[in-house]
Each structure stands twice: as C-alpha cells, then as structure tokens.
Amino acid sequence: MHAYRIGDAAALLGVSADTVRRLVDGGKLTAERDGIGRRIIPGPALAAYARHLHRAERESTGSSARNRFSGIVTEVILGDVSAQVEIQAGPFRVPAMVSRESAEELRLEPGVPAVAVIKSTNVVVDRP
Numbered sequence: 619m620h621a622y623r624i625g626d627a628a629a630l631l632g633v634s635a636d637t638v639r640r641l642v643d644g645g646k647l648t649a650e651r652d653g654i655g656r657r658i659i660p661g662p663a664l665a666a667y668a669r670h671l672h673r674a675e676r677e678s679t680g681s682s683a684r685n686r687f688s689g690i691v692t693e694v695i696l697g698d699v700s701a702q703v704e705i706q707a708g709p710f711r712v713p714a715m716v717s718r719e720s721a722e723e724l725r726l727e728p729g730v731p732a733v734a735v736i737k738s739t740n741v742v743v744d745r746p
Contacts, residue, residue, distance in 0.1 A: 686735050687705070689710075
C-alpha cells in the first residue's frame with residue numbers, strides 16, 4: 619500500500635499542509651504513524667477523500683464532459699481565426715486552442731477566471 623506524507627497529500631489535493639492536518643484532526647481524512655512517528659495518509663484513504671471532494675464540488679452542467687478544471691487565464695494569443703488560451707488550474711497548466719470568436723465572446727484575457735472542460739477519447743496514465 620502506498621502512503622503519503624502530509625505535504626505530499628496536500629500537494630495532490632491542491633491545499634496547504636495545514637489544511638490536511640485539520641482534515642486529519644477533524645476525522646475527515648485517515649492518518650497513521652510511520653516508523654518514526656510522522657503522520658502518513660494511506661493511499662486508499664487519500665483516494666477516497668479526493669473522490670468524495672470531487673463529487674461534492676461537481677455541479678450538474680448538462681454536459682457529458684466530466685473533466686473540469688477551474689483556474690485563471692494566464693495568457694491569450696489571438697490569431698486571425700483561432701486563439702491560444704492558457705489556464706493555470708492549481709498546479710496544472712492547461713493550454714487550449716479555441717476559435718478567436720469564442721475567445722472574444724468569453725472576453726478571455728489574463729486574470730479572468732475560467733474552467734477548462736475536457737472530453738477526451740484517449741488518456742495516457744503515467745506514474746511519477
């Protein structure tokens with residue numbers, strides 16, 4: 619079984635280490651002690667909490683796309699027909715190509731909140 623230190627769990631959840639400590643102290647996230655007394659989060663417990671968190675925050679959009687990343691627009695490059703848009707969603711950079719018309723209608727510019735909605739037929743899973 620894989621286990622995560624508090625800081626690593628925080629990075630995966632996109633929150634601070636203090637938030638993870640409060641979740642553990644409040645009984646919302648399970649932790650154990652390792653051989654030298656540090657609190658560690660069992661992988662299955664972290665996965666269950668992340669899944670619960672995702673379901674609690676997901677709102678019905680009437681769309682079949684389930685991958686939604688809320689973030690902030692960091693760059694927009696307008697071309698004649700298309701626009702390159704970059705969103706920073708937590709620790710993730712999400713680049714996208716959209717029509718220039720869509721970028722203008724959405725008034726996309728650096729600093730604007732945005733949601734990247736991704737529907738893919740091919741997903742590659744890798745391990746660090």
